Amino acid sequence: MTPENRARRCADVMWAKDAASKALGMQIDDIGPGRAVLSMPVAAQHLNGHGICHGGLIFSLADSAFAFACNSYNRVCVAQHNSITYLAPGQSGDRLIATAQEVTRQGRSGIYDVAVTTEDGRRIAEFRGASREVSGVHFEEDT
Incomplete structure (x- = not known):
């Protein structure tokens, strides 16, 4: 299995169970080893008391x-x-676009940067995430 196919299959397995992302109107636009692009439209139900997209929803994306x-x-x-x-x-x-890119992966830990932009390239937010591998796989692979 190629790394690209593995990444796609992992995304398919996760997406099938990801009710939260679907409920917010997100979609997966691109996926690959150590990278992902998701997008979400900003609709009326996403606005806060200032009439702008709620920061928690930007964080969720x-x-x-x-x-x-x-x-x-x-x-x-x-x-x-x-x-x-x-x-x-x-x-x-x-339409907010979150582009995640792996910075480093060492042992069971990883660092990822995510840029959230609009379709015209306006920068909305910068996110940094630290991941930790736990036990388990998303699907069994043939060896």
């Missing part, structure tokens, strides 16, 4: 992209620490 990137090797990974810096507001009608 970045966190989901991080999750698909760090789980792309067929090893079950969870977050051990995440942080986000908000740079600009998401507006109603925007």
Whole structure:
């Protein structure tokens, strides 16, 4: 199995159970070893009291992209620490795009950066996630 096929299969297995990301309107746009791109439209139900996209939903999009990137090797990974810096507001009608990229993987730990942008490239947030491998795989592979 190629690394690209492994990453896709891991994403398919996770996506089938990911009710939260689906409920927020997210979709997987690209996936590969150590990387993932997810997007989400900003709709009326995503707006906070200031009339802009709620920061928790921006965090959720970045966190989901991080999750698909760090789980792309067929090893079950969870977050051990995440942080986000908000740079600009998401507006109603925007399509937010979270691009996750592996920075490093050492032993059972990994570091991933996620840039959240709009379709026209406006930077909304920067997220950094630290992952930890736990026991288990997403699917059994032929050896």
